[in-house]
Amino acid sequence: MELTLSAETNVTAESVIAAAKNLTSDGSSTVTVEQFWKLEFAVPADANVSELAAILEARCQETSPECKLTLVSSGRRALQSDNITATTTGAAATTNTTTTVVLVRQLTSGSLTEEILGINSSGVSLTSEGLEGVGVQLIVTQAGGADEAAALLNGSLSQEQVQTYSADNVNNFDMTTPSPLS
Secondary structure (H helix, E strand, C coil): EEEEEECCCCCCCCEEEEHCCCCCCCCEEEEEEEEEEEEEEECCCCHHHHHHHHHHHHHHHHHHHCEEEEEECCCCEEEEEEEEEEEECCCCCCCEEEEEEEEEEEEEEECCCCCCCHHHHCCCEEEEEEEEEEEEEEECCCCCCCHHHHHHHHHCCCHHHHHHHHHHHCEEEEEEEECCCC
């Protein structure tokens, strides 16, 4: 599902999870809320980009144990080491470069726009940071086949129902469903 918030809203993960779980009363449901933080940081000529990226990931994991660093899609040169991938920009190995990564972390409580604690005191020189988005995933498990799944998507999980329910139950919050499953 896609999530739209007004800029001045302080919507909490708890309210989003409760709203999403209440969309269906049949079967069991699991709701996951994730933040996507885009970070750009300076990489000195004598530094290892993968080590700097690992420091950022570790700092995020101090408050969000499942936090993961992911690659920013780009046509630029990518470096990979120890399952951490980062994209760098810069002229030559003897000059400072910048690297852009995305940290993805799950939220179970607090504001959807809550910053990653301590990320600015990690020792890595951030040149920019910003919340790129919030993802909400609702997984519903219910006995049945394709007909039952279609009925669910046309009923309590239809785009209209999701939009109405989320707007009525979470202040300044709009959740929409993606295109129907094929």
